[in-house]
Amino acid sequence: MGEGVLTDAYARRDGALYCEGVPAEEIAREAGTPAFVYSASVIRDRYLKLTGALGGVPHRVHYSLKANSNRAVLKLLRQMGAGVDVVSGGELFRALRAGFSGRDIIFGGVGKTERELREALQADVKLINVESEAELRLLSHIATELGVTAPVGFRINPEVAVANAHAFIATGSKGHKFGIPFGDAIGAVRTALKLPNIRILGLDMHVGSQLSTFDPYRAGLARMAELASEMVAMGTTLKFVDIGGGLPVSYGEGASDPDLDNYATLITPAIKALGAELLVEPGRFFTAASGVLLTRVLYRKQSGGKTYVIVDTGMTELLRPSHYSAYHLIEAVKPNGARLVADVVGPVCETGDFLALDREMDDVAPGDLVVIHTTGAYGYVMSSNYNARPKAAEVVVDGDRYAVVTARESYEDLVRLEQDNPTWRTA
Ligand SMILES: *Cc1c(COP(=O)(O)O)cnc(C)c1O
Numbered sequence: 001m002g003e004g005v006l007t008d009a010y011a012r013r014d015g016a017l018y019c020e021g022v023p024a025e026e027i028a029r030e031a032g033t034p035a036f037v038y039s040a041s042v043i044r045d046r047y048l049k050l051t052g053a054l055g056g057v058p059h060r061v062h063y064s065l066k067a068n069s070n071r072a073v074l075k076l077l078r079q080m081g082a083g084v085d086v087v088s089g090g091e092l093f094r095a096l097r098a099g100f101s102g103r104d105i106i107f108g109g110v111g112k113t114e115r116e117l118r119e120a121l122q123a124d125v126k127l128i129n130v131e132s133e134a135e136l137r138l139l140s141h142i143a144t145e146l147g148v149t150a151p152v153g154f155r156i157n158p159e160v161a162v163a164n165a166h167a168f169i170a171t172g173s174k175g176h177k178f179g180i181p182f183g184d185a186i187g188a189v190r191t192a193l194k195l196p197n198i199r200i201l202g203l204d205m206h207v208g209s210q211l212s213t214f215d216p217y218r219a220g221l222a223r224m225a226e227l228a229s230e231m232v233a234m235g236t237t238l239k240f241v242d243i244g245g246g247l248p249v250s251y252g253e254g255a256s257d258p259d260l261d262n263y264a265t266l267i268t269p270a271i272k273a274l275g276a277e278l279l280v281e282p283g284r285f286f287t288a289a290s291g292v293l294l295t296r297v298l299y300r301k302q303s304g305g306k307t308y309v310i311v312d313t314g315m316t317e318l319l320r321p322s323h324y325s326a327y328h329l330i331e332a333v334k335p336n337g338a339r340l341v342a343d344v345v346g347p348v349c350e351t352g353d354f355l356a357l358d359r360e361m362d363d364v365a366p367g368d369l370v371v372i373h374t375t376g377a378y379g380y381v382m383s384s385n386y387n388a389r390p391k392a393a394e395v396v397v398d399g400d401r402y403a404v405v406t407a408r409e410s411y412e413d414l415v416r417l418e419q420d421n422p423t424w425r426t427a
Pocket of ligand 1 (some may be wrong): 206
């Protein structure tokens with residue numbers, strides 16, 4: 001894992017934090033707080049670095065939309081040449097709305113509904129990664145009904161050891177809910193060969209997120225190669241080998257950004273040997289470091305010998321600290337030079353509503369603008385309206401220009417779907 005290979009769009013000028021060419025203060029004044037801000041250049045830069053590193057083999061990058069699915073970010077990646085990886089009908093809808101066409105889209109997910117499978121076939125997606133024999137049978141049935149052929153990849157569980165920052169983001173070890181258990185994979189292929197309107201195109205794995213080493217890719221690819229040779233012996237040809245996402249990012253706690261050359265060196269020979277096109281599905285890697293969450297300090301409080309910094313954002317906008325014990329670097333936009341140790345907490349009525357515990361950080365006072373770093377992935381997309389909190393605004397910065405790309409929700413938005421006069425039926 002290398003250091004300093006990727007650009008950082010957030011730097012200080014005259015002591016104040018900028019995103020690319022725009023002062024954070026100005027964005028907060030215009031968009032209000034809390035607001036997510038994403039740097040376009042970080043996303044573009046990472047896309048170019050990854051496709052550059054993988055240049056030795058035929059490949060396509062399918063951005064995992066679940067990390068950050070706003071239309072501006074999707075359009076930016078589409079313009080770079082990326083495809084997408086979607087895991088629900090809603091994500092498929094978002095992808096199509098952002099201008100992706102079926103051939104740009106991989107559809108995955110452990111619990112696809114009949115409706116979602118139908119929508120994927122109707123959108124003529126490039127690949128549907130199936131996770132069980134039951135799903136395969138349902139897909140064959142729907143494809144036959146629609147008179148189309150379903151493009152199938154087998155998401156297998158390679159059952160490899162995965163070391164992640166948190167157990168909730170490991171997905172490719174024995175006993176996880178994801179994928180077809182390794183020992184059942186050939187049986188599923190045999191079933192697929194007998195089913196009508198199924199075209200076998202590939203193998204897929206996604207071993208986990210925020211991988212701290214690349215060993216799971218190596219081990220997973222070796223297991224995929226075992227299956228591939230059996231599949232070829234059974235008369236199938238593999239067009240795609242999809243190795244999922246999982247590229248880690250540095251959250252500023254000592255972990256570093258991935259060394260893409262190492263990643264490519266490890267993967268390339270295996271892909272060449274398989275003679276297939278490589279598909280990769282990174283999410284976090286593209287957007288996490290592009291984003292910050294801007295928030296204002298509301299209060300400072302002492303309680304039980306502890307200092308609390310109470311800000312206007314919390315678990316409703318950024319769930320990662322309480323859900324994954326995740327670390328996010330927190331800084332004052334204009335530091336005064338002093339430091340403090342505090343719990344940084346939000347306004348939500350939950351003890352789990354924190355952004356940092358016992359954190360040594362810039363001294364801040366009510367009214368100060370604070371930035372929570374590396375929040376461009378699994379931030380806004382995991383946000384909720386708990387405590388009837390309207391969702392935050394999203395802003396994209398590109399050079400010295402910026403735009404609010406998702407407006408802040410209003411109170412009216414919170415109740416829009418409630419029925420004024422519900423229709424009561426009698427059973
Ligand atoms: C979540 C997910 C990804 C993206 O993971 P990152 O860690 O954000 O790169 C890719 N593929 C699948 C199938 C996923 O579920």
